[in-house]
Amino acid sequence: MRLKYKILAAFIGSGLFLASCQKATDFLEVRPGGNSVLTVDVIKTSDDLKKLMISAYAAINSGGFMDGNPLVSADVMADDAITTSSIFDWSQIVGHSMDLFNPRGRTTWANTYLAINRANVASASTIADPILATADAATVTQLKADAAFIRGLGFFHLVRLFGLPYDASTKSVAGRGIVIRLRGTTTITESFDKLQRSTVEETYTQIITDLTFAAANLPTTRTTWNNGFATRDIAKAILAKVYFFKGDMVNAAAQAKPIMQSGTYDLDADVITKYSRATTTGGTTKEVIWAIPSVSATNNLWGGLTGAYRTNNTSGAIPAFSPSASLIAAFTPATDTRYNKFFLTKNGVIYTKKFDYNAMDAITMGFDELLLLYAEATATAGTPTDLAEAVLWLNKIEKRAYGAAVTTVAAGQAGIIAAVRKERRLELCFRGERLHELKRLKLDVRGDAWDSRKVMFQIPDEEQSGNPGIILN
């Protein structure tokens, strides 16, 4: 019997030993491994916040933001591009019948807010606040300026696609701007926080506030972070564009002027240099104010555009997207050297070869674009000095395109503005500007009024599911 007790004692003892091996709370805490780390463990210093800010920059290049896809959508919705694609993404955009399920609309909305939220998380959120409270002022300012830039760019991108065009008649309509998010979402509770759409006016005010802050506080150059990070110039250039689309030509010109005169940027001798730069070994351009630069001959950052238009794919596939007859008709092939640089004919169909590269930079804004908006803005002011200034810049574009200046001051204010607008369409074709240009000029978009809901992106179903109160277009 004593043996039995010995054995039982050993038995119970070993059981107790097993039970006491590890604390239950430790045993039940299994954290993910590898590259997936708990946020609370990894985001501790302002350097960590900077790494989060880079993720926001990375999101600028996503499919719904600056990788080019929404630019294609806007040109198809307008009258610059057509498509043979029959999937409903595109058939709706072609037919001006975009609905809330449209994948183009969904991605644009989601990807842009993703970038905005990442910027906010890194600069103003429950994660960032305590870190920034003790960080040095320069770091705080830079993070906030980066966030302001990404927000400004993002809100502008969204309001031009999902909001009403800016006009006295539209700017105060309730809920026809976009949702303004200034703080980052870091908890599940916050992610259920249903903010509603502001007015167009409020949206533009916020964009201007953000870009003004960015233009004042971003570094002038950012060599340590290479290119791909915003500087004061791009913030100013975008700000000029925002004023331009708001119809505030005085401020548009004022913002653009210092960049125009800085000498930092210029038109390249060849109109396609900026597009071919990434694929060309050692290629350089002065015509880009800011782009997300490709880092190798295979690193394509403009996939949305090349995917749609490219004619020289290795697979030899015929692109589903091509220029509209209206755009082609706007060119004068006999005198315009751009025509042969931009277009080619394959199987009897005219395609664009602007994007025929393995790798492209995602150009957010070029000097060409700034030049043209500056020219129009100054011409709008209308004094002889202004008109001379406008013609001076317009002629640079004309000389490159036609070999000689075309417009003179003699054309008068209206003539100069018309010439600038013509060049805006031709020079900037397939850059996603045409839709907004038509709306800005209150012109019909292929039969639908400039402020029609039919030529606006529709608030996606996904937003509606999570935010049933959102006002729809």
Place this chain on the structure above:
Amino acid sequence: MKSKLHPLLILLFCSLSLCLFQSASAQNRVVTGKVVTEKGEPVVGASVGIGTAASAKYVTTDSKGAFKLQASARDTVTISSVGFEVKRVPIGSLSDFNITLTTKTETLNEVVVVGYGVQNRRDVTGSISKVDGKVFATLPVSSFDAALQGRAAGVQVTQSTGMAGAGAVIRIRGTGSITAGGEPLYVVDGIPITPNSGSTIGAANTNPLSSINPADIESLEILKDASSAAIYGSRGANGVILITTKRGKKGKPQFSFSSRFSASNITRKPELVNTEQYITLFKEAVANDYKFNPTGAPATKALPGGYTEADALKNNTDWQDATTHTGFSTFNDLSVSFGSQKFKAYIGLSNAHESSFLINDIFRRNSARLNMDYTPFSFLKISTNLSYTFTDQNYVPVGFDGGYGRAVSTAIPYFPIYQADTLYRTPVGSNPVSEIYNRTRRARNGRTFAGLNIDATILKGLVAHVEGTFDYSDNNLYQLTTRVLSNTPPSNVNRSFLANINSKIFLNYDLQVKGVHRFKFLLGGEILKNIGNSNGESVTFLPGAEDWLFNHPVLPPDSIPSPTLPGVNIANPAHTRSFGTQNEYSFLSYYGRINYTYKDRYMLTGIFRRDGSSRFGVNNKYGTFPAISAGWIITAEDFMKKVKGLSYLKLKAGYGLTGNAEIGNYAQWGTTNIAATQQYVGNAFYNITALSNPDLKWETTKNYDIGLEYGFMNNRITGEINYYIKDASDLFLNVRTTTSAGYGSVLGNYGKVRNKGLEFSISSRNIVKKDFTWTTDFNIARNTNRVIDIGTTSPDALGGNGDTRVIIGSPIGSNYLVKTLYVDPADGMPVYELLDADRKVAGTTKEYNAQRDRQIVGSPYPDFFGGIDNRFTYKNFEFGFTGTYSIGGYIYDDAEKFQLNNIGEWDVKKEVFDRRWQKPGDVTDIPRVTLGLTSLQRTRNTTEYLHSATYFRMKVVSFGYRLPQQLLKKFHLTNARIALSASNIFTLSKYDGDPEVFRDAGSSQARNISPNVTYLTPPQSKNYTLSLNLNF
């Protein structure tokens, strides 16, 4: 029930033969008697004997229950009758007997495994189905799960395919999850094994259960309701399958050898057009397109693949024949069981070589098992379970992945297999035959189960149990595409391991008070840890050296890419290693159970379990799962004694909570990805990938059950009726949040689903004669499934393959299709039902607009399903058949939209040739053939491809013969049986494919939400199996 009888009979035979020897010299006299039931009714046909049934001293009772036989005073009379306990009465000086037989409750008295212990069937208040290990003995396939089909009411078993080693999808009482795993928990000898979350290799589902040797299974219990499964707490909501392996029995070594040889063929082949018909259809399609759209379509078009009509007509390849054959499989099992008072052991060895009807599709398994029980002292028992299984499987491309899938899709009949004698026709990439030989996937898996159990009897009735178990598998997957298919042949090796460690301590205490109160207490705790990891290596080689990696699976770590690797394609040195991250989870649980039985007729069971898991958020670290149930054996009451015919009636009811913890390992954490590979213009960054969810928890199911167990005619007829409601809530869903907040969705516990059902089973001994018996088992079940809540998830976010949806008010995975009303006789185009903005019927349209006109159609689940099993014995012959059936519901053939439509790219079904619209006025259900000018026209999801899922399938027909005793003795055998069986020999179904549908779903969500969608899935196999069983 047979299993219970069998060892008893052996014992009986032994003891009776002893008696026989003793009585041989004794003096005989006439003994008479009468056999009656407890109620005094005569028992007719009872066998009364001195010796075995085969002996001469054996009589049966007459219509009054009387018998008469010769016996001596030293003899013992043995009285047996089906449905009664065997009774043995020493003769002594008596010559007239009045013998009362007590009702034997056969199944009702069998012992069932209930998790952390066993119980008598009679005392069970929950719903448990027991499947005897014998049903696996004649399996023509290597995985046991298929054999569960039709065996238990409410257990829906869908065999996935006829591929070697393939498994089944099992749903117990419906699907109660949307995104989380819907499979039951499998517990092998106490260890909860890693569930099958739906991983695939190519388009083939992997099956972790195939590493369990069916021949080692003693019994399998299916816990269906909370009253039984709540003891498994947060892992019990989908039901629990307990697998108990065989153990040694006391006595001389008993050997058992079984060998099966099986031939496998395809059950159903879709009938496709031949070359001539194809060309006719193609030309007609071109003509149709031009006729109806002269500006948009060309007047003529060359045949696909660049063939001239004359060249094309030279070939007529039956691609299905080219990729299938008769597969031959062998299964050999040898086991020995022996034991003394102190030591018992079971040793099982097994070899399986299964070759399915798909060429090159092979599953090999070798396994060994050693189960030992050692009782050094009467109060101490030490048991071990040890098994090692090695499986080696070729996964041939199927489904969307090619091979047979391509043979019934893009392989056009005029394509030849070979273009020269030895070369595959180009493009080889779309040649099913070249694929099955040149795209190889070989998975080798070693799996060890090891368990050590110690039972110590501390006091009378109080047993302490300590258990440590280990389930370890090592997997090696080698994938190779040869130079035949690629100029830069990629090869890939992936190695992974999975360790599942479980240890538990529990106390079982049996207590009887005053003979009328019986208690069983269980109190215990356990920990479980599961760790997995996988690493991969992928290299592109020069043609000719592509199997290098296979032969040299371990590369030195610093040589990436290394010029020392022979044949590495330097021009394209694609050499990557992927280092998987550790995947780990843990559970810490406490549990208890009280069974109380009063007067053997009132039972009460209380269960609680408390589960903590690493998967749950910090605010919900532990979940509590209680269950309470009661049973009342009405027939034990005095007032029921008078009721004739009804021999057993038990009412049982229960309520309980169970959970589903298959929610992923790390969903609760707020995580940031810090991978250095995340680059923005040369800068690495951090990316917040998930928000922390400290409230995350298991999915909870509230179970309400009521049931009736019955027995008639002295339990010759027994069965069960159950009704249940399973309300699953806190379902794990990715719900929509306002997108502008940056995430768009968050994972959390939001959804609700209700399953309701009725189950009925009956088991009847129709004929019980000395030489002839006939028994029937039948079951039928109905389950309805309805989604109650999906939070703010957008409908399209829960869309599945073949356009299924999770929509409130409808079953999970409802088909969401455009309704095709008819084919317009004027132009042969389908006419659809048009819906307005409110989703109301608003007329008809010919424009296919899925966004506008899709609606819920049909039901993805059957109205009724079940099985029927009949067994006959005549002398030494046995005959039996098992059928399974399903009534109601629909199948959506996701591939048929191409097989009926996609002329120009796919081969098409013969019915297109036979029934298509050809000229105005034709009234038919198949539209005019067209090449489909747009992809939209070629990929319509409409009701045209929805088929009735009703079927009856003859699952198994078997014919067996037991060698007679004389012959056995001659060969020193105790038992020998030869059987011929056939599986899936016929299927009654309107659908021309396999009506048992399970798609190659690669995730638990896909498994849950596309339950009735099939896509080029290989059908099941038809097997003819010859088996031999020897016991000696």
